[in-house]
Amino acid sequence: MERTLILIKPDGVQRSLSGEILSRLEKSGLKITGLKLLHVDENLAKEHYAEHVDKPFFGDLVSYICSAPIIALALSGPNAVEKSRSLIGTTNPLESPPGTIRGDYGLEISRNLIHGSASVDDANREVSIFFDKSEIIDYEKSTDGWVLEL
Numbered sequence: 513m514e515r516t517l518i519l520i521k522p523d524g525v526q527r528s529l530s531g532e533i534l535s536r537l538e539k540s541g542l543k544i545t546g547l548k549l550l551h552v553d554e555n556l557a558k559e560h561y562a563e564h565v566d567k568p569f570f571g572d573l574v575s576y577i578c579s580a581p582i583i584a585l586a587l588s589g590p591n592a593v594e595k596s597r598s599l600i601g602t603t604n605p606l607e608s609p610p611g612t613i614r615g616d617y618g619l620e621i622s623r624n625l626i627h628g629s630a631s632v633d634d635a636n637r638e639v640s641i642f643f644d645k646s647e648i649i650d651y652e653k654s655t656d657g658w659v660l661e662l
């Protein structure tokens with residue numbers, strides 16, 4: 513089953529939106545297969561955001577993600593990457609439609625509440641940065657057959 517990495521960023525945790533965000537993701541049918549609160553250090557931030565190292569906002573992005581605790585989530589399900597990106601919305605909350613997490617709760621691109629892996633390759637890389645194999649739990653729910661045509 514496809515897996516993706518979600519981060520509820522420091523602004524999401526500080527604004528007490530963790531439960532709301534988790535609830536939206538969970539209600540989609542995607543399954544929480546990893547979950548933890550952590551304070552990201554500079555090395556982890558730079559590794560996670562390596563693709564942006566040359567961008568002008570890289571320094572601010574690293575400071576932001578390290579500024580307070582985050583919640584890291586592994587979410588599993590068919591097309592987990594694409595589905596979670598559609599629930600999250602576009603990078604800039606101003607352009608993100610109502611009904612999306614960023615569209616409903618964000619105002620600025622540099623405070624957009626949540627990260628979701630952009631591709632399956634990114635997801636595999638990012639999940640392994642934030643989670644040890646032993647921290648990912650694949651399990652069955654009695655409702656699986658009501659979410660998916662098995």
Ligand code: IDP
Nearest residue numbers: 564569573602603621622623624626627628630
């Ligand atoms: P994504 O999170 O929607 O995948 P990316 O382009 O991968 O967007 O950018 C990673 C993160 O960098 C964004 O979520 C946002 O926090 C930050 N970011 C992206 N573009 C800008 C910008 O132009 N100014 C400030 N921060 C930005």
Ligand code: MG
Nearest residue numbers: 627628629630
């Ligand atoms: Mg991205």
